[in-house]
Amino acid sequence: MSDASQLLPQRRNALYQDVAERLREKIYDYELLPDSWIDEPALAAELGISRTPLRESLKLLAAEGLVQMEPGRGCRVVKISLEDLAELFPVMALLEGRCAFEAARKLGAGDLETLEAIHAELEAAAAAGDIAAYYAGNYRFHECVQTLSGNRWLIRATSDLRRILKMHRGRQLLAPGRMEASLAEHRILMDCFRRRDPDAAQRVMAAHLEDQGLALQRYVAEGGRLHAPAPLPGARAAR
Template identity: 40%
Template structure:
């Protein structure tokens, strides 16, 4: 399987996301653009683009004339955002089940197979990016541009935490099985089942909530112990 090509800004962003959510960069820490440019051997433009994405994700904040700093996001706020994300994506799936074209359905099935290949390879990063394509196919198939835009914007803010979820043992396999249920419902034109399946796929509840909360608390404890 050929890996998804990623820009310098995307690779830098992914690295910074990992450092932040894994506690290697602490809340309040200033990010030096020149130092990052040297460390990653990139110009100022990719660094600036990476910062823009991190601001959109809520992982960093920009203080005029002071610089860019690592932000702190509480678990309660994250759960609220995932609740809204689940509802938005559920709506997309419901509309997609009613409106998807044959060409769009083919693209969704291809995206699902690419997720399957990444899962079989055990590549969580590759799975994440193929998973983005999968969800994007559903947004497009909803044929509601306003809804799709809102879903994309919130998904961008939750990106690092959705990646963190995939690091939980067996989560990638579970995610793939959930994808199959979603694809089957959309293929049948079962709008209610498609909406429910995608909502549950995104929503953090039950054992998934416990696993996610444990991961976030563990990372926070690591930050506090080194503070």
């Protein structure tokens, strides 16, 4: 059995929470494939832990919608269909739209500077044609807007869905022309934040999320794979 101190982050939370974070990474990186059964003894041995914290972590991931517990059979990674994503993106559009509304309403000078800095990274990544860097910057931008909303209930609901969409959201950038279109949408959104216009920010952000969903559908329709390892090179940097 491996030394847990070498495999798990330095503990600040309960052990099962650290284990859950490791399992999320494995799911997002497709080390644990969608619809695959989780080999609990092998995973516990790999992480150098007992089955008890592993099972507690799996219960946490089940509550987040990343795995499914099946009594008498075990636990497997959830497989999200394109139809599921078509239903999830409009819900996410409502939530992130509201995040943008609240953020624009409460935005301070320092907050705007933070958004400007991240947006500059998006501009640079798009100019370089670096999809992985754009994905990482885009993730930070949306996370920042969510935080700036300052509404803990909204942040909680949005975070729950972000965990599910994270496996697939970046793939929409693989659709031809999508990165450029996304940047154009971000430019309009930044203008809303500069003007501190909550209503416009909400509309633009909601439309941005809906366009992400449509781009993902186009990507799949044109032969892209929804469930495959490493959707974007370097995408782990977004976490």
